[in-house]
Amino acid sequence: MASSKTAQVQNQVDEVVGIMQNNIEKVMQRGERLESLQNKTDDLQQGALQFKKGATKVRRQMWWKDLKLKIIIAAVVIVILIIIIVPIVNALKPKN
Template sequence: MANREQPYDPYIPATGEAPNAGAQGQNGNHRTAALQAEIDSTVGIMRDNINKVSERGARLDTLQDKTDNLAQSAQGFRRGANRVRKQMWWKDMKMRMCLIVGIIILLLVIIVPTVVATQK
């Protein structure tokens, strides 16, 4: 009963029954260790990628917020610029009207006395 065979389990390394079994078992262990190291490396890279994606998402959210703020600021600036443009247009119109009225008064001051003097 001491020589009773265990059922085959691929996850448990075979204990050397044949002369080459020890070398193959060691080779299998090294291969398993290399595969495990490669898997661990891949998992690490995947974790880094996931962290980078989440950071990128956070940066995109802040960029979206900044874009929205900039759009609101631009709209406010546009309104303010239109208001200032209208104010300056009215100011320019007032100045033109004042100049026209001033020229008319000046002409009246010159022409009326001249016409009155020539009629006498």
């Protein structure tokens, strides 16, 4: 009977040890997944920073390009107005 109780207790201890080993393994796997997730998060953060820098650079380039285009259009309009207005003014001047 004592042997039976000892065997029963030993079986319970073995079962608890197995469960604890399983739990420890799961905790280690969780730690590995968390580390992997942290690495992926760091990579995404770096990618986002690079994207932001690139987007800012492109935005500045487009702003300058847009400004240059507006200046060229304004210059063309001024030249056209001068071409139209000068002959009209000359035609309206009284000839001496």
